Amino acid sequence: MAIKVLHHGLSTTVQDLGRPGYFHLGIPIGGAMDRLAMRAANMLVGNDEGAAGLEAVFMGPKLEFVRDALVAVTGADMPAKVDGAVQPGWTAFPVKAGQTLSFDFLKSGARIYIAVSGGINVPEALGSRSTYPIGALGGFKGRAIAIGDELPLGAAPSGVAGTTVPQALRRAPGNPAELRVLPGLYWDRLTDEAKESFFADAWKVAPEADRMGYRFRGGRKLSFVDRTQPFGAGSDPSNIVDSCYPYGSIQVPGGTEPIILHRDAVSGGGYFMLGTVISADMDLIGQLQPHTPAHFIKVTMEEALLARAERTKLLAVIRQSLS
Amino acid sequence: MQSRYTFGGDEHLFVECSDEMSLDAFFKSLSMAKGVRDSAIRGVTEICPANASFQIKFDPDIIRPDDILKEVKAIEGAAEKAEPILKTRIVEIPVFYNDPWTHETLMRFRERHQDPGGTDLDYAARINDFPSVNDFVTAHSGSPWFVSMVGFVAGLPFMYQMVERQRQIEVPKYLRPRTDTPRLTVGHGGCFGCIYSVRGAGGYQMFGITPMPIFDPTQTTSYLRDFMVFFRPGDIVKFKPIDREGYDQAVEDVDKGVFTPPIREVTFDLRAFQKDIAGTNASLEGMLNGH
Numbered sequence: 001m002a003i004k005v006l007h008h009g010l011s012t013t014v015q016d017l018g019r020p021g022y023f024h025l026g027i028p029i030g031g032a033m034d035r036l037a038m039r040a041a042n043m044l045v046g047n048d049e050g051a052a053g054l055e056a057v058f059m060g061p062k063l064e065f066v067r068d069a070l071v072a073v074t075g076a077d078m079p080a081k082v083d084g085a086v087q088p089g090w091t092a093f094p095v096k097a098g099q100t101l102s103f104d105f106l107k108s109g110a111r112i113y114i115a116v117s118g119g120i121n122v123p124e125a126l127g128s129r130s131t132y133p134i135g136a137l138g139g140f141k142g143r144a145i146a147i148g149d150e151l152p153l154g155a156a157p158s159g160v161a162g163t164t165v166p167q168a169l170r171r172a173p174g175n176p177a178e179l180r181v182l183p184g185l186y187w188d189r190l191t192d193e194a195k196e197s198f199f200a201d202a203w204k205v206a207p208e209a210d211r212m213g214y215r216f217r218g219g220r221k222l223s224f225v226d227r228t229q230p231f232g233a234g235s236d237p238s239n240i241v242d243s244c245y246p247y248g249s250i251q252v253p254g255g256t257e258p259i260i261l262h263r264d265a266v267s268g269g270g271y272f273m274l275g276t277v278i279s280a281d282m283d284l285i286g287q288l289q290p291h292t293p294a295h296f297i298k299v300t301m302e303e304a305l306l307a308r309a310e311r312t313k314l315l316a317v318i319r320q321s322l323s
Numbered sequence: 324m325q326s327r328y329t330f331g332g333d334e335h336l337f338v339e340c341s342d343e344m345s346l347d348a349f350f351k352s353l354s355m356a357k358g359v360r361d362s363a364i365r366g367v368t369e370i371c372p373a374n375a376s377f378q379i380k381f382d383p384d385i386i387r388p389d390d391i392l393k394e395v396k397a398i399e400g401a402a403e404k405a406e407p408i409l410k411t412r413i414v415e416i417p418v419f420y421n422d423p424w425t426h427e428t429l430m431r432f433r434e435r436h437q438d439p440g441g442t443d444l445d446y447a448a449r450i451n452d453f454p455s456v457n458d459f460v461t462a463h464s465g466s467p468w469f470v471s472m473v474g475f476v477a478g479l480p481f482m483y484q485m486v487e488r489q490r491q492i493e494v495p496k497y498l499r500p501r502t503d504t505p506r507l508t509v510g511h512g513g514c515f516g517c518i519y520s521v522r523g524a525g526g527y528q529m530f531g532i533t534p535m536p537i538f539d540p541t542q543t544t545s546y547l548r549d550f551m552v553f554f555r556p557g558d559i560v561k562f563k564p565i566d567r568e569g570y571d572q573a574v575e576d577v578d579k580g581v582f583t584p585p586i587r588e589v590t591f592d593l594r595a596f597q598k599d600i601a602g603t604n605a606s607l608e609g610m611l612n613g614h
Binding site: 184 | 329332333337339341345368369370372374472474475476477478481488496512513515523552
């Protein structure tokens with residue numbers, strides 16, 4: 001036992017880099033929504049990049065440390081405080097046994113990543129410590145942390161207080177957010193008009209936005225090419241014979257509100273998808289608050305791969321700057 | 324049946340074997356998914372078979388999208404020539420139809436239903452032209468089902484009944500999804516049956532409940548100790564109607580760790596099935612009953 005949960009915030013879960021390999025059984029990859037922020041937080045405290053930390057959305061937890069530790073908070077701008085003293089973001093700072101880590105209000109972004117030297121040492125489930133609450137799997141007893149929980153820590157590696165990720169390397173979405181999308185999957189179910197309006201319109205993040213998916217509102221309703229629905233597909237023109245859903249895929253039930261599936265995605269279902277947010281931009285979605293304006297940007301596969309390479313390079317530069 | 328290939332972003336290749344549901348499409352997707360697995364293409368991280376399609380997750384840092392597309396397309400020909408024979412298992416799943424728990428839930432969400440005046444069973448029986456709910460239950464439990472996909476949430480099986488297309492049960496989903504569904508509800512939406520592996524939201528019509536857990540993250544259920552998910556795509560399921568007494572007994576047996584679902588290894592031949600559906604299903608049921 002090394003951290004006592006005095007308050008859990010809104011929803012705070014143990015996450016690492018996820019649980020690949022079980023999507024064919026409906027168990028999603030999970031893990032930090034903003035992978036880059038999670039990795040950076042771990043690097044700052046000297047952990048393996050895949051160590052488990054805490055992901056807190058909109059509101060920070062209040063944690064009492066029973067052991068000395070090095071801590072780093074990345075992702076959203078939500079100042080951390082040690083016994084009330086404000087600490088810099090994206091920077092390693094020490095917390096002594098008996099001290100309390102708490103948080104100020106959220107200023108921008110949506111999710112913070114709290115890495116503690118040694119990592120949150122809950123048991124692995126199917127190879128990961130990530131929390132999958134729907135399946136009561138992984139994390140702390142398969143659920144978000146709660147008041148009174150005692151979180152175990154692993155053996156602390158040697159990290160250096162004051163280590164920081166330079167401002168220029170901290171990635172965050174713009175306002176409006178721009179999410180790059182590769183059209184595909186059931187894209188051709190849409191009329192030419194809908195294909196154009198989806199990318200032309202201004203959208204906003206809806207209140208229904210969580211680890212499973214982000215819903216958007218505000219754009220024009222999408223229209224479908226007329227067809228006789230195939231057997232088994234269901235009667236609505238937005239229905240298909242239930243298929244797998246890629247991570248990042250964008251479904252639009254009834255043609256009205258696009259939903260981007262994220263790390264805790266349902267693995268399949270009966271709604272058509274018009275395309276997929278590219279891998280390089282998945283992290284950004286995790287930092288969007290409800291009501292944030294957003295635009296979808298149409299890209300080609302070549303552009304998607306270039307963006308992916310840029311994100312990989314950014315990660316390498318962060319790694320290098322901290323070594 | 325020509326497959327359609329499309330990318331889901333830079334990490335997924337999506338292959339639609341057919342845009343409509345059929346056992347042929349299901350067999351082709353299963354066979355191609357197996358072919359991809361057997362060929363051990365570098366960079367492939369997950370293969371997810373679905374009803375009439377499948378999806379491959381790959382690492383584009385290891386294999387370029389164009390290259391994986393070429394490799395998977397090459398597998399399609401072989402999959403089409405493969406004998407549609409499946410070594411699998413048949414499992415008997417007890418179902419308490421018209422049980423009090425799904426009944427309470429469906430009454431709670433009545434205003435979201437097409438037919439607020441009746442139950443989901445009444446509605447499904449009527450729109451599928453069955454004279455009574457009993458006749459509907461007889462059809463639902465009378466012929467076996469293929470598990471054509473496992474997913475949505477952890478361990479949830481989608482099932483397609485092994486009958487002629489004109490005998491397929493078809494129902495729309497709720498007008499608006501429910502926010503609650505009892506765990507282990509036996510449901511139906513479109514042409515697919517399902518068993519809700521966990522409690523939660525859902526839009527399928529609710530017909531009954533099984534006492535038999537199918538997902539157990541604690542792995543304490545006796546038959547889920549080796550792995551927490553019970554179903555695999557390609558499993559064959561036969562429902563067995565049970566009453567309240569049978570349900571309570573089964574729940575007690577599960578709790579005591581002595582419940583053992585009847586399971587038999589079987590070989591399924593799609594061509595033989597298509598020549599004689601009733602005969603094939605009768606022989607499957609016979610194997611389940613130890614004949």
